[in-house]
Amino acid sequence: MDETVRATAAARLTTRGARTRSRIIATAADLMYVRGIGGTTLDDVVSVSKVSKSQLYRHFVDKPALVRAVVEFVGERTIDVERERLGNVRTFAGLRRWRDAIVEQNALHDGRYGCPLGSLANEVSDQDAVVRGKLDDLFKAWRELFEGLVHRFQEDGLIPQDTDAAKLAIGFVAAVQGGYLLAQTSRDVAPMATAIDMSIAHLDLLSRERAEGL
Structure with a gap:
């Protein structure tokens, strides 16, 4: 040959x-x-x-090695989807469309399985430091997407310039993750929708306060 x-x-x-x-x-x-x-x-x-x-x-070589690969695969897929959904949102209407999309996706299984990333974090964060670090990086990437959204809202004059984008981003991710958990335990996505709506309502309140202060 x-x-x-x-x-x-x-x-x-x-x-x-x-x-x-x-x-x-x-x-x-x-x-x-x-x-x-x-x-x-x-x-x-x-x-x-x-x-x-x-x-x-x-x-x-073993199951932990496969789990690490799964975390990378699921993480990249999840963040890619969220980047596509959130990356260009500049209006409250766009933010609500994102909310509808993520809730409707979870409703396909009545909220049964929770967030792909959150579910992995719950199972392996205490057993594998490498996986925990990778998941932490992925959640940071998710928070950065929300921070980017808040910054765009600031640039467009929708909310005050002194709004703490990092804290709002943490609040949004927490609302999404908590919503996934509530939907999973109740087999109903209504609590998830409510949790996310509360975060959007807070942004809307900031917008109204800014408008009244002009």
Whole structure:
């Protein structure tokens, strides 16, 4: 076999291996979202992803390694979705459309499974410092999206310039996460909608106070 053929074969195997790894992670993420990390075994992942155990262990030495990969995958997917939803919001109407989208998405399963990131954080933050650090970074990225929204509202004169964007962002993330938890326990997204509405109402109050002060 000449070098060109060897290189082509190696590239094909590498591509195939990357696809297999991605399939394992995506399958594990879906299973862990529904069953939880503790309720998902490596045998489950092997069966559903239709790979062999040797293929799984070629990419992940143990379950913690797979969980870390799942956290990265779910985190990037979650933040990408939120970046698309929040990245260009500059009006209260746009903010309420974001609220409707996130609540309606959670309503598809009656709020049963909670936030993908929050659920992972609840299960592994105390067991894996690496995962905890990664989740902390992801939640920071989420808060930064809300901070960006607040800054845009300030730039457009909707709320006062001295509004503390960082604190408001923490409040929004807390409202979303608390809303997910309330929806999960009640199997009803109404409490989630109310929690987010309260954060939006606070912004609206700031807007009204600014308008009255002009």
